[in-house]
Amino acid sequence: MRLCRRVPGSLGVLVPTSTNEVHVPTGKVKWFDTERGFGFIAGDDGGEVFLHASALPADAAAPKPGARVEFGVADGRRGPQALAVKLLDPAPSVVKAKRRSADEMAVIVEDLIKELDGIGNGLRRGRYPDKNKSTMVAKVLRVVADEIEG
Incomplete structure (x- = not known):
């Protein structure tokens, strides 16, 4: 037919x-x-x-x-x-296919919170983090945001 x-x-x-x-x-x-x-x-x-x-x-x-x-x-x-x-x-996302497990992300987010807490304490005292630390934290924030967004 x-x-x-x-x-x-x-x-x-x-x-x-x-x-x-x-x-x-x-x-x-x-x-x-x-x-x-x-x-x-x-x-x-x-x-x-x-x-x-x-x-x-x-x-x-x-x-x-x-x-x-x-x-x-x-x-x-x-x-x-x-x-x-x-x-x-949409096509399958490469990011989602390589996404970390929720357990792995929980550990990364907890470590990031500790780093941000330290930066916050320094800012309360009027001190910004040094260039190396601020660059590293900014990169980690971007990666974590991308992972969470998927």
Whole structure:
């Protein structure tokens, strides 16, 4: 049973064969090169579909590999080409995949609190921490914030 048919004179646009059933292709972004403005989608049906930047939503950032998408398909000169791509969910976060356990973070946060408490005591006495200590604490704060935010 064919799910789609070609519309004559429409540059290969595929439409559903049945008005009762609409099949919208889905898949995952294999890769996308922002400099060149294109990439490929691995369709859930096993096919590979060309993805041009013009098919992406105007307000969307470049899709990351693994991002789930929904798209229309047209026959391009070199094969299937995605149209009107909709990002279904963001790509898996590398940060979340490498995230420390809650137990590890608890120890780090407790150590950071001790450092900040010492800095607070010095500030009450009118002394800022030296450059090395303030740089180190600022870096740790950024890392902890990123870990917590995920």
